[in-house]
Amino acid sequence: MLLSFDPDDVRAAERPLLAAGVPLMDRAAFALAVHAGHVLRAVRGRVGGAHVVLLVGAGNNGGDALHAGARLARRGARVTALLAAPQVHAGGLAALTAAHGRTLRVGADGPDGDAPAGDGRAADASGGGRGGAVADLLASADVVLDGLLGIGARGGGVRGAGGELVDALARVRAAGGGPVVVAVDVPSGIGVADGTAAGAVVRADLTVTFGAAKPGLLLPPAAEAAGAVETVDIGLTLPARPAVARLETGDAADLWPVPGGSAQKYSRGVLGVVAGSGAYPGAAVLSVSGALGAGVGMVRYVGGAGPQVLAAHPEVVVGEGRVQAWVLGSGVAPDDETQRDRVRAALAHAVDHGEPAVADAGALDLLPERVPAHVVLTPHAGELATLLRARGDDVARADVEAAPLAHARRAHDLTGATVLLKGAVTVVVGPHGAVYAQGDAPAWLATAGAGDVLGGVLGAVLAGRSADAVADPTLPAALAALAALVHGRAAHAANPGGPVAASAVAAAVPGVVRALVGA
Structure with a gap:
């Protein structure tokens, strides 16, 4: 399981080590230089002669970048540091200068002038032509190390001279080609704790993060800016409970309901499906396909699409009966009062009799005021915005897309349900601080x-x-994240790297489950 921790918890774990004189920055810079070296060998074949540009802010991330740059310079790389703050990490600046790296201040009139090595203050020489000079430096780089902002940043993008560097880098990359971007700990500008990505945000190909992953590296929309994530152990002792988790292969094998030797269809689980209609049977057929592919013991279908469901899956039982869980609302039209009444009845039964339920699409506006956590809501961003507006919040789809975690939490707080918010990265929120982010x-x-x-x-x-x-x-919440993992991997398996239809995804589910439980 990939675990991420709140920035405050990471800083708290660093304090006793720093007080004891443990060289955390040296550890981080060494690891950063190693990963940057791997990238340089991949793109150029060697470190010597490569051009590395450092984007350096005032904090310790800037120090990490400067020390890593010094190590690369000693290995023969040509290193240029663009200093976006009047004062940067003094030790890192001195190390880079001693390694014959070039340091340029980017301010109101820069970039220009080598910075002095002694006190961390960048030279304030004017030179004009800043935009073109910066663009030329960035375009000529093989690798850019982003050390503008660290885990103390609260999101909203990079501002000032640093923001101009971020914009310049984005323009260079948009023009085609450009350097490989490696973020130092986190991409500058993201909401480190909440995954937001407003304003000027560095879009990295690789993030080398220290001690533990941070929530913004897993959560949307910021996760897209992180690229691949490599976590470096620097010796931190972290809390038992993470801020955000991501299930991996081994976790799926542990969670999946694998039948034992004495299993029979009822002990393996009977699922009630109230979805679709005679006019819209597709949702019913696809819901049943997903369930059967995942290995449920039996499906009971309730609704007007019975003939179509049986034609696709003759093993399904049409009609009411005892079940252990429900799937409700997929493909149920707002004007289909007969099917909506069935959904209401099933929801009430699930709440009253302790039966887990999936509430999707047409079931979301039929929820009671409060439900237990074994009712799992599965909205997309637009549906979640509608649900929140119905409960008094002034929320649009764009608001949910900009801050998925905050709005999924709000829905959990208002309803009591576990919330699975579908998206490129699926966010799951449950009780007692349980949060998962699946990017499968x-x-x-x-x-x-x-x-x-x-x-x-x-x-x-x-x-x-x-x-x-x-x-x-x-x-x-863990089972919802598990389903998202299997669903995402089934899409890959159905047609690696290419387009997929939902029916093909359902057909790929059994193979994905087999691979997971046998891992």
């Missing part, structure tokens, strides 16, 4: 019916672990 899905998965398949997969794992999900209110 390709962009091709943004296709009609994909959410119906996800609902079926999630329903299957909830049915298979129904008693556990009711007994442990934090477990539905």
Whole structure:
């Protein structure tokens, strides 16, 4: 499991080591230089003769970048530091100068002039032509190390001279080619704790993060700016509970309801599906496909799409009966009062009788005021905005997309439900601070019916672990993240690197599950 920790917890873990004289910056800079060296060998074949540009802010991230730059300069790289603050880390600046690196101040009139090495103050020489000079330096670089802002930043983008550097870098890369960008600990400008990415934000190819991942490296929309993430152990002792987690292969094998030798269809879980209609049968068929592919013991379908469901899956039982979990609302039209009444009844039964339920699409506006955590909501951003507006919040879809974690938490607080917010990175929020961020899905998965398949997969794992999900209110969040992982990997397996249809994703689920439980 990939765990991330709040910036305040990371700083608290650093303090006793710093007080004891542990050289955390040296450890971080060494690791950063090693990873940058790997990148340089990949793009140029060697470190010697490569051009490395450092974007340096006033904080310790700037110091990490300067010390790493000094190490690369001693290995023969040509290193240029663009100093975006009047005063930067003195030791790092001295190290780079001693290694014959070049340091240029970027201010109101720069860049120009080598900075003095003694006290960390950048030279204030004027030179004009700043935009073109900076662009030329960035365009000529093989690698850019981003050390403008660190974990103390609260988001909202990089401002001032640093923001101009971020904009210049973006223009160079948009023009084609450009350097590989390596972020120091976090991409500058992101909301480190909440994953927001407003304003001028560095878009990295690789983030080398120290001690532990930070939430903004896993959460959308900032996760997209992080690129690949490499976590470097620098000896921190961190809290037992992370801020945000991401399930990986081994976690999926531990969580999946694998049948034992004495299993039978009822013990493996019976799933009730109230979805679709005679006019819109696709959602029903896809939900059932996802559930059967995930290995549920039995599906009972309730609704007007029975003939179509049976034609696709003759093993399904049409009609009401005892179930261990529900999938509700997919493809249920607002004017289909008969099916909506069935959804209401199933929701009430799930709440009253301790049965986990997936509430999707047409079920979201039928929720009671409060529900237990074993009811899992699966909205996309627009549906979540609608749900929050119905409960008194002034929220638009764009607001949810800009701050997914905050709005998923708000929905959990208002309803009591576990919330799975679908997106390029799926965010899951449950009780007691449980948060997951799954980035398993390709962009091709943004296709009609994909959410119906996800609902079926999630329903299957909830049915298979129904008693556990009711007994442990934090477990539905983990199972929701598990379903997102399987769903995303199934999209990759269905057509690696290319377009997929929802039905193809459902067909790939059994193979993905087999690979996971056998890992």
